[in-house]
Amino acid sequence: MDVTNEADRQVTAPIRWFLTMVEPLTSATTHMRRENDMVRWVKKNPTVAAAWFSGVLWQIMATLPEDDPWRRISVRARGDHGEVIERLDPPDSMMGAWLDGVAFGIAADGMDVVPRTVSDDTLDVGLVALAENLPRLAAQALGLAPDDFRDVMAVFMASRSFLAPELYGRELFDMGAAALRWAIWRRRIYVGRADRLPLIVAVAWLRRAELVATGQAMSVEECRFEIHMDRAVTGSWGELRALVSDPPLFVPGSA
Numbered sequence: 001m002d003v004t005n006e007a008d009r010q011v012t013a014p015i016r017w018f019l020t021m022v023e024p025l026t027s028a029t030t031h032m033r034r035e036n037d038m039v040r041w042v043k044k045n046p047t048v049a050a051a052w053f054s055g056v057l058w059q060i061m062a063t064l065p066e067d068d069p070w071r072r073i074s075v076r077a078r079g080d081h082g083e084v085i086e087r088l089d090p091p092d093s094m095m096g097a098w099l100d101g102v103a104f105g106i107a108a109d110g111m112d113v114v115p116r117t118v119s120d121d122t123l124d125v126g127l128v129a130l131a132e133n134l135p136r137l138a139a140q141a142l143g144l145a146p147d148d149f150r151d152v153m154a155v156f157m158a159s160r161s162f163l164a165p166e167l168y169g170r171e172l173f174d175m176g177a178a179a180l181r182w183a184i185w186r187r188r189i190y191v192g193r194a195d196r197l198p199l200i201v202a203v204a205w206l207r208r209a210e211l212v213a214t215g216q217a218m219s220v221e222e223c224r225f226e227i228h229m230d231r232a233v234t235g236s237w238g239e240l241r242a243l244v245s246d247p248p249l250f251v252p253g254s255a
Contacts, residue, residue: 013041014052018202021180022195042176043169046160051209052202053176054141054153055223059201060183061145062227068237069112070186073143074098079154080161087144087151097139104143105134113189113240129185137171138178145183148220153212190234197230 017038020026026034042049064071074088075097090098097104107121107130114126121131134142137155144151156175160168184198191197211218 013037014049014206015199015203018056018199021177021184022199039170039173042173043165045213046165046169046172047157047213048209049169049172049176050153050156051149051212052205053172053180054145054149054156055205055208055212056198056202057141057145057152057176057179057183058147058149059205059223059227060180060187060198061142062147063197063230063234064146064186065190065231065234065236068186069099070109070142071146072099073104073139075140075143077137077140077144077151077155078158079151080157081154083154085144085151085154087147095140096136097143105136105139107131107133110185110189113237113244115244129181132178134178134182135175138175138182141175141179142182145179149223187234190240201226 013034017034020031020034061070072088074090075086076090076093076095077085077097078095079085090096091101099109107116107127110127110130116124116127118124121127124131137159141152141155144155156172159171163171180198184195187198188195208218208223210216
């Protein structure tokens with residue numbers, strides 16, 4: 001039973017919630033309580049939350065193998081000062097995220113390494129985490145994440161200027177949680193379900209997010225070193241593709 005008092009729950013809200021992301025056996029009651037606590041934390045600390053989501057997402061996505069297709073998502077997005085952020089030559093003038101010219105963010109984008117086993121993705125143990133389409137803003141954040149956390153943070157904060165605080169906090173949580181779910185799923189394909197790196201990074205970024213949000217110095221080079229040291233455990237996308245026994249129904253970018 002979750003008996004932590006209210007004050008402690010708010011201080012540790014991101015980590016307590018993140019545990020429900022990486023450990024599927026948490027109870028529905030615990031999951032719901034911790035998500036509610038997390039949403040309250042995000043609404044109370046939106047800049048810190050944007051930095052935290054961005055940093056954790058960056059350090060997970062940046063550890064994917066260099067040849068993983070999810071590292072070459074092209075993006076056009078709006079930043080928090082109205083600027084247009086582009087990555088890898090997005091195909092048209094619209095805002096969004098694309099993989100080899102095809103809009104990114106559906107379960108088929110994971111079928112290059114996890115073939116569909118049943119027709120309903122919500123019943124497929126390998127793809128159920130991707131069964132809900134990735135919202136456009138979350139897809140943009142995921143696409144930008146392999147490079148750095150700063151553009152990701154700018155995208156997460158872009159709607160803060162025109163949404164009421166309550167609505168912005170909810171959107172930030174929903175977009176951040178969706179992007180993290182997809183990133184964790186992709187990394188687990190290489191490392192396995194026992195992967196501890198996402199939780200380690202989530203804890204480390206609690207302090208880092210505070211520094212970023214308050215304009216203090218935060219060692220990006222330390223993060224890059226951690227990424228470099230961890231990338232060796234993920235192998236390569238090509239090697240993983242060769243191990244897939246059944247050909248996928250869809251390879252990202254092949255449509």
